[in-house]
Structure formats: structure tokens, C-alpha cells
Amino acid sequence: METQNPNSTTRETLHDEPRNEGMALDMDWVRAVQANTSAIERRAGTLPGRRSVKKDYQAAWLLKAITMIDLTTLAGDDTPGRVRRLCAKARQPVAPALLDALGMDTITVGAVCVYHDMVETAVNALQGSGIPVAAVSTGFPAGLSPFHLRVAEISESVKAGAEEIDIVISRRHVLTGDWQALYDEMRTFREACGDAHVKAILATGELGTLRNVARASLVCMMAGADFIKTSTGKEGVNATLPVSLVMIRAIRDYQARTGYRVGYKPAGGISKAKDALVYLSLIKDELGDRWLQPDLFRFGASSLLGDIERQLEHHVTGAYSAGYRHGLG
Numbered sequence: 001m002e003t004q005n006p007n008s009t010t011r012e013t014l015h016d017e018p019r020n021e022g023m024a025l026d027m028d029w030v031r032a033v034q035a036n037t038s039a040i041e042r043r044a045g046t047l048p049g050r051r052s053v054k055k056d057y058q059a060a061w062l063l064k065a066i067t068m069i070d071l072t073t074l075a076g077d078d079t080p081g082r083v084r085r086l087c088a089k090a091r092q093p094v095a096p097a098l099l100d101a102l103g104m105d106t107i108t109v110g111a112v113c114v115y116h117d118m119v120e121t122a123v124n125a126l127q128g129s130g131i132p133v134a135a136v137s138t139g140f141p142a143g144l145s146p147f148h149l150r151v152a153e154i155s156e157s158v159k160a161g162a163e164e165i166d167i168v169i170s171r172r173h174v175l176t177g178d179w180q181a182l183y184d185e186m187r188t189f190r191e192a193c194g195d196a197h198v199k200a201i202l203a204t205g206e207l208g209t210l211r212n213v214a215r216a217s218l219v220c221m222m223a224g225a226d227f228i229k230t231s232t233g234k235e236g237v238n239a240t241l242p243v244s245l246v247m248i249r250a251i252r253d254y255q256a257r258t259g260y261r262v263g264y265k266p267a268g269g270i271s272k273a274k275d276a277l278v279y280l281s282l283i284k285d286e287l288g289d290r291w292l293q294p295d296l297f298r299f300g301a302s303s304l305l306g307d308i309e310r311q312l313e314h315h316v317t318g319a320y321s322a323g324y325r326h327g328l329g
């Protein structure tokens, strides 16, 4: 029997119609978007040392982080065997004895993220677990294949069982300021996804400026992205705190203006448990607890889970207290 998917999204952020229905794409709104670079750098600089996620609750927060990982393998040498092992890990990300010591019964990751070729393998391996498969798409990572093929790739992945599609945007639309083209592209991708959730990968390391990041975030949200995601993991610079702050504030502003909640996925180079805690504390501060759920926040990461497991073992063997059970509400 299929179990209820604990990570399933409510689809409250998805809309069949463009969110600016009845209006032309509001260029003034897009152009008005600024990013105060020095303020963002200053604020981002204060984050790593902050303690808003308190030490006593770190294990609970790390367990929570696991539920929001898109456990990822995106390598040219991926094989069905590797993907099946990854899916086994997704079903049981923490050893039962360790989980028991932490006072938890079951836990799974947010999703498994693979290339199209591995979607079917992952869907089969995850059957009955309720864990969705996310497929990277649209010519990932560069997004430079012919447009009709990028759109067709989405449909193929949905047909193969992917419930989430991570598309890459055309960076050139941002770099040339062609916001209408970016909007149209995103709308087409959104439509091709059908009922699947769509995450828009901005590839922020290739967008030049934080202002471009803010504007691209806004345009993708207006065109129906369920999530905005920083990076493919393949750019020279992937998820960073300044970029995250810009994107998170764009999400916050967008919700204030429209009422729509859009999710956030930092991805690429997040491999340490302590970095995950910084991201969670940033989300809590800037967007509030509602965003600390798998339907509105994910880490895109291939090796973060390993470090979290090590830290949890350390907590249990070194400093376990019943307090770790708290803070998961």
C-alpha cells in the first residue's frame, strides 16, 4: 500500500494562470527592483556567527534539515546501481539505532534529484515511500540546447514519473535584460510541467550582479515558479549567503505583494551541517517558520547528509539530552 507522502506539497503555491494575469509583464516593477549590495554583504557577514538556532536544539534542527534535503546525484557516471543506493539512503537517511537515540521513529529526505535518464530507476526504487523524484531538466546545466528539446525534456521526465522538475533558465535573457523573454520561457516551462512542481534554477554565479539575481527571481516567480533555486552545482560559484539573502527577500516581497508563497532551494557546495544550520536560521529570521517545511524549503546537496549524520552521532555519543527531541514542531 502506498504511504502518505510526508513531504508532499500542498500545491498552494502553484497556479494555472500567470500570477500577473490581466496585466502585461510589469516592466516597471521588474526595473524598480534594486539590491543594496553593501547592506546585503554586511548582513550576510553576520550570519555564520549567529546563534539563533541554539546549541541545545541543534540535533533537532539537523534532523529537520534532513527532511528538506533533495538528495542529489548529478554525475556523468551515474548508474542505476548508484541511484538505487541513493534511494535506499533517502528512505533511511539515519541509522535506526541513531534515530532511536534521538527519539525519532522515521524520517526521510525531501526528494531524490537525478538526471532524466535515472528518473525511472529512482521512481521504482522509491515506490511506496512517498518520496518524490526531482528531475533536472531543460538542458541542465547550461540550458543551451534547442528550445523545443528543452520543453520536450520536461514532458519526458514527467511521463517517467518525476513529480518535481528543476529547470535551468537562459542566463543570456538576464544578462541582456530581456525580462519578457525570461518570463515567456519560464511560462512555457511551467506549462510543460503540468501538475509537477517546478523549481527555477537561476545559476546565480553566472548572472553578474545581485540586482540581476533579484530581478530574475521576481520574473520567475511572476511566471509561476513554485521554487526559486540558486544553482546547478556546476557553476564556478554556487549557493552563497549574499545571493540567498537577495532571493529570500525577493520571495518575501513577492508574498507581501501577491499573497503567493514561493519556495527556496539553495544548491551547490552546501556540504557541512553547520552551514545547513546557518541557512535554516536565515530562513527562520527572514521568512518565518512556515518556510521551514519541505514544501517551501529544500537544500540541493549531494554530500550534506553525510556530515549531518556524523554530527548527529557526535551529539548522541557526546552530549545527548532529551532536549534534542524538542524544536521539531
Ligand SMILES: O=C[C@H](O)COP(=O)(O)O
Residues within 6 Å of the ligand: 072, 074, 113, 231, 232, 233, 234, 267, 268, 269, 270, 300, 301, 302, 303, 304
Ligand atoms: O542541485 C544540487 C546540486 O547539484 C548539488 O551540488 P553539490 O554536489 O555541490 O552538493
